[in-house]
Amino acid sequence: MTDTVKHSRAPHYGITKTACYLSYVAQAALINLWPLFFVLFREAFGLSYVELATLVGLNFIVQLGTDLVFSKAADKHGFRPFLLLSSGLVALGFLMYAAVPLLTDHPYPGFIAATVVFSLGGGLTEILTSPLIDLIPNDSKSGNMAFFHSMYAWGQAGVILLTSLALKLFGNASWQLIVAFWALVPVIEFLMFLRAPMPDIQAHPKQSSREIAKGFDFALCFFIIFFGAGVECTMVQWSSAFMEQAVGLPKLLGDYAGIMMFALMLGLSRLLHGLFSKKFDLVKYMLVGAAGAILFYPLTAFSNVPALNLIGCALTGFGAGMLWPGTLVLASERYPRGGAWLFAILAVGGDCGAAFCPWLSGLLADNAAKIPFLANLGAGLSPEQLGLRSALGFSTVYPLITVVLLIVFMRRRDQYRPGEGLYA
Numbered sequence: 001m002t003d004t005v006k007h008s009r010a011p012h013y014g015i016t017k018t019a020c021y022l023s024y025v026a027q028a029a030l031i032n033l034w035p036l037f038f039v040l041f042r043e044a045f046g047l048s049y050v051e052l053a054t055l056v057g058l059n060f061i062v063q064l065g066t067d068l069v070f071s072k073a074a075d076k077h078g079f080r081p082f083l084l085l086s087s088g089l090v091a092l093g094f095l096m097y098a099a100v101p102l103l104t105d106h107p108y109p110g111f112i113a114a115t116v117v118f119s120l121g122g123g124l125t126e127i128l129t130s131p132l133i134d135l136i137p138n139d140s141k142s143g144n145m146a147f148f149h150s151m152y153a154w155g156q157a158g159v160i161l162l163t164s165l166a167l168k169l170f171g172n173a174s175w176q177l178i179v180a181f182w183a184l185v186p187v188i189e190f191l192m193f194l195r196a197p198m199p200d201i202q203a204h205p206k207q208s209s210r211e212i213a214k215g216f217d218f219a220l221c222f223f224i225i226f227f228g229a230g231v232e233c234t235m236v237q238w239s240s241a242f243m244e245q246a247v248g249l250p251k252l253l254g255d256y257a258g259i260m261m262f263a264l265m266l267g268l269s270r271l272l273h274g275l276f277s278k279k280f281d282l283v284k285y286m287l288v289g290a291a292g293a294i295l296f297y298p299l300t301a302f303s304n305v306p307a308l309n310l311i312g313c314a315l316t317g318f319g320a321g322m323l324w325p326g327t328l329v330l331a332s333e334r335y336p337r338g339g340a341w342l343f344a345i346l347a348v349g350g351d352c353g354a355a356f357c358p359w360l361s362g363l364l365a366d367n368a369a370k371i372p373f374l375a376n377l378g379a380g381l382s383p384e385q386l387g388l389r390s391a392l393g394f395s396t397v398y399p400l401i402t403v404v405l406l407i408v409f410m411r412r413r414d415q416y417r418p419g420e421g422l423y424a
Contacts, residue, residue, distance in 0.1 A: 012197050013136045013137075013196075013197060013199075015192055015195065015196045015197070016132070016136065016196040016197055016198065017133070017136065017148075018192065019083075019189055019192035019193050019196050020129045020132060020133055020148065020151075021148070021151040022185060022186075022188060022189040022192065023083075023086070023087070023125045023129050023186075023189050024125070024129065024148070024149070024151040024152040024155055025151060025152075025154075025155030025158070025185050026087075026090050026122075026125070026155075026182075026185045026186045026189060027122055027125050027126070027152060027155070028152050028153075028155030028156040028158075028159055029094075029155065029159050029182045029185060030059070030090060030093070030094070030118050030119070030121075030122050031059065031122070031156075031233075031236070031354075032156050032159050032160065032236060032259075032263075033159055033163060033178075033179065033182060034052075034055060034056065034059075035056070035236065035237050035238070035239075035240050035241070035259075036159075036160065036163050036164060036167070036240055036255060037175055038052050038240060038241045039240075039241060039244055039245070039251070040167075040172050040175060044172070045101075045106075045107060045108065047108060048366065049241075049362050049365050049366045049387070050362055050363065050366050051108065052362070053237070053358060053359050053361075053362030053363070053365075054359070055111060055112070055115055056237050056355075056358055056359070056362075057355040057356070057358065057359040058112065058115050058116070058119065058355075059115055059118075059119045059122070059355075060119075060233075060351040060352070060354040060355030061119075061351070061355050062115070062116050062119035062120060062122075062123060063119050063120075063122050063123035063126060063347070063351045064123070064347075064348050064351035064352055064355065065123070066119070066120050066122075066123025066124055066126075066127070067123050067126060067127050067344045067345070067347045067348040067351060068344075068345075068348055070082065070123070070124060070127060070344070071127060071340070071341050071344035071345060071348075072209075072340070072341050072344075073340075074127070074128055074131065074132075074340040075339045075340050075341060078198060079128055079132055079198045080193065080196075080198055082124050082128055083124070083125075083128055083129075083132075083193045084190060084193055084194065085121070085124060086121045086122075086124035086125045086128065086186075087121065087186040087187070087189045087190035087193060088121070088186070088190055089117055089118060089120045089121030089124070090118045090121035090122060090125070090183075090186040091121075091183045091186040091187050091190070092117055092118070092121075093114050093115070093116075093117035093118025093119070093120075093121060094114075094118055094179050094180065094182055094183035094186075095179075095180060095183050096110070096113065096114035096117055096118075097110075097111060097114035097115070097118070097179050098176040098177070098179040098180045098183075099176075100113075100114060101176065102176075121186070123347075123351070126344075126347045126350075126351070127340065127343060127344035127347050128340070129148075130145070130148070130325075130328055130343045130347075131339070131340040131342075131343045132198070132199070133145060133148045134328075134332060134343070135199040136199060140277045140278060141329060141332065141333075142273070142277040142282055142326075142329045143273065143274045143275070143276075143277030143278070144274070145325050145328060145329050146270045146271070146273040146274035146277060146322065146325055146326075146329075147270070147271065147274035148325070149270050149324065149325035150267045150270035150271045150274060152266075152267075153263050153264070153266040153267030153268075153270060153317075153321070154263075154267050156236070156263035156266065156267075157260050157263035157264050157267065159182070160255055160256070160259055160260040160263060161256070161260055163178055163182075164251070164252055164255040164256060164260075165252075166178050166181075167251075167252075168252050209338075209341050209342075209345075212335050212338055212341075212342060213345070215334075215335075216412075217331075217334050217409070217412060218331065218334075218335070220405055220408060220409045220412070221327050221330055221331040221334070221346060221349075221409070222345070222346065222348075222349040223349065223401075223405055224286075224323070224327045224330075224402060224405045224406060224409065225323070225324055225327040225328075225346050225349040225350045225353065226349045226350065226352055226353035227353055227357075227398050227399070227401045227402040227405065228286075228290070228320065228323025228324050228326075228327060228350070228353065228402050229323070229324055229349075229350040229351070229352075229353035229354040229357070230353040230354070230356070230357030230358075230395070230398035231290065231293050231316070231319070231320045231323060231357075231395075231398045231399045231402060232266070232317075232320040232323065232324065232354075233353070233354040233357065233358050234357045234358045234361050234392075234395045234398065235259075235262060235297070235300070235313060235316045235317070235320070235392070235395070236259065236262065236358075237358040237361075237362075238358065238361060238362070238365070238388065238391060238392060239254075239258050239259045239262060239300070239313050240254060240255055240258070240259050241388065242254075242258075242300075242309075242388045242389075242392060243255070243257075243258045243259075243309065243310070243313070245384050245385065245388060246384070246385045246388040246389055247306050247309050248306075249306055249310075254310075257310045257314075258309070258310050258313045258314070259313065261310065261313065261314035261317070262313050262314050262316060262317035263317060264314075264317070265314050265315060265316075265317035265318040265321070266317035266318065266320060266321045267321075268318060268321070269289065269317070269318045269319075269320075269321020269322055270321050270322060270325060273285055273321070273322055273326075282322070282326050282329060282330065283326075283330065283406060283409060283410045283413065284410070285322055285326070286322050286323055286326045286327075286406055287403060287406045287407065287410065288319075289318065289319040289320065289321060289322055289323065290319060290320075290323060290399045290402040290403045290406060291319075291399070291403050292315065292316075292318070292319035292399075293316050293319035293320060293396075293398075293399035293402075294396055294399045294400050294403065296312045296313075296315045296316040296319055297312070297316060297392060297393070297395050297396040297399065298312075298393055298396055299311070299312030299315075300312030300313045300316065300392055301389050301390075301391075301392035301393035301395075301396075302389060302393060319399065320399075323402060324350055327346060327350075328343060328346055330409070331346055353398075357395065357398055360394075361391035361392070361394065361395050362391065364387065364390055364391045364394055365384075365387035365388050365390070365391040366387060367387070368383070368386050368387040368390040368391070369383035369386055369387060374386060374390050
């Protein structure tokens with residue numbers, strides 16, 4: 001297919017892009033909805049922080065497995081059948097989650113089953129939509145990817161805003177109806193993907209996956225997205241509980257002024273890069289964001305002024321904004337013939353970080369009071385307050401490692417073609 005033909009079809013990809021945007025709203029719901037219910041689930045079902053963190057970790061682990069199993073599926077069979085499967089699984093998993101407490105007084109195993117189902121769909125979304133957006137003709141690949149990933153942040157903000165408001169207006173007992181409401185998003189997405197035009201992925205020659213996997217630059221990208229996901233997802237998963245239990249803010253205020261502002265700043269970071277991608281050096285943009293997060297995590301964790309806790313949480317979102325989508329762009333530029341496989345394996349790295357880093361923080365939250373050093377430092381705090389503050393404070397290590405990896409990547413990039421920021 002020639003460039004002329006592809007560009008003549010570009011206006012017809014509007015419904016395709018819109019469906020992809022909706023898929024990322026659904027992705028935001030399946031990742032960010034459950035932490036809003038953490039305190040509710042602890043009180044109603046007696047779940048521990050480790051059990052709650054395990055549900056979140058399972059989400060990303062299943063997505064990780066899906067990324068691996070289906071990493072070359074789109075390259076072989078095209079996008080549409082797997083996008084339809086993805087939408088259907090997300091909707092089904094949400095409905096299962098809402099129905100489980102109606103069937104048993106011990107819903108935790110059912111929550112696990114529902115999490116597996118919608119996480120399968122989320123994993124497919126992750127490995128399909130980014131390469132699909134990458135193949136749609138555009139003037140700036142970096143800007144287009146940033147704008148697409150900003151949809152996740154706007155979806156995250158919408159999930160927090162509407163869910164928290166619904167809980168406030170209708171009470172905690174309404175949470176199952178709220179989950180069922182969010183199942184409508186993947187249903188609409190499914191209907192759009194039925195008729196959306198798809199680019200011909202077979203028309204693009206592929207580089208050997210084995211050859212790419214041996215590259216040091218690929219390893220750098222893998223670990224940048226691993227720890228970049230840790231920077232983003234640890235704050236997302238724990239800030240709602242932190243603001244309510246450790247800072248003592250009302251849930252609605254903590255969610256709105258904390259995690260929702262995190263989401264808005266995450267989206268703003270991506271939107272700004274999308275609008276000005278030709279003026280910003282992507283690696284430097286990511287580096288500044290990660291360096292900022294090194295300051296924002298301890299500000300959130302250790303400040304005794306609630307306003308500063310909230311500001312730290314929000315600014316972490318801006319710092320984390322381009323760490324995931326930016327890595328996809330860096331890898332795509334370094335390996336332009338990587339195909340959908342490249343995006344899938346990087347999604348594995350992101351899912352590993354998104355599963356492991358918040359889980360590790362949850363483990364520390366449950367056990368901080370048993371560590372003499374931390375117990376002495378946190379004298380006067382309740383075990384729960386000590387655990388949550390220790391967990392977020394420890395999480396500063398994730399952006400620190402990300403900064404080191406980005407510096408190494410930038411130096412290697414400039415060795416290829418100094419001054420242009422491109423690979424030879």
